[in-house]
Amino acid sequence: MLVAERLGRIPFGVELNEEKVNYARSKLMRPERLIHGDSRFLATLDLPAMDFSMTSPPYMNKDDLEDPFTGYRAKGRGYAAYLHDIRSIYGQLRKHMKPAGTIVLEVANLKLGGQVTTLAWDVAQEVSTVLRFQGEVVVCWDKYGYGYDHSYCLVYSAP
Secondary structure, three states: OHHHHHOOOOOOEEEOOHHHHHHHHHHOOOHHHEEEOOHHHHHHOOOOOEEEEEEOOOOOOOOOOEOHHHOOOOEOOOHHHHHHHHHHHHHHHHHHEEEEEEEEEEEOOEEEOOEEEOHHHHHHHHHOOOOEEEEEEEEEOOOOOOOOOEEEEEEEEOO
């Protein structure tokens, strides 16, 4: 949001973690545009029509027991439910997008303890049920904490 403001854009954001909200708001010129809320309920938020969205979901390994959408503070309903929530969020986001809008979702596969969760590929498949997949950009990192040195920026448009 800070970069968008510096570029003269009108950013909006939604964040569940109150500590992150307070920190980010302290840096923004228009802090009221960062909504402290739950992205699973985007349809209930008063957001303007957008032409661009860039976000990264909270990550989940296939065997995690916590719900990422609660800040990992509550028992989860499993990986399939997590992916269903991802699909629902992006289906709701689509309704806030302008017809020629672009959605970019940054996500990575996860390698932990010798097991791989194909999170990026699973998320790509789920979101492709509600948005049109346009391609990906592979981003290489000097240091990345999920067992790989890269992530994917998945690019979508409205169907």
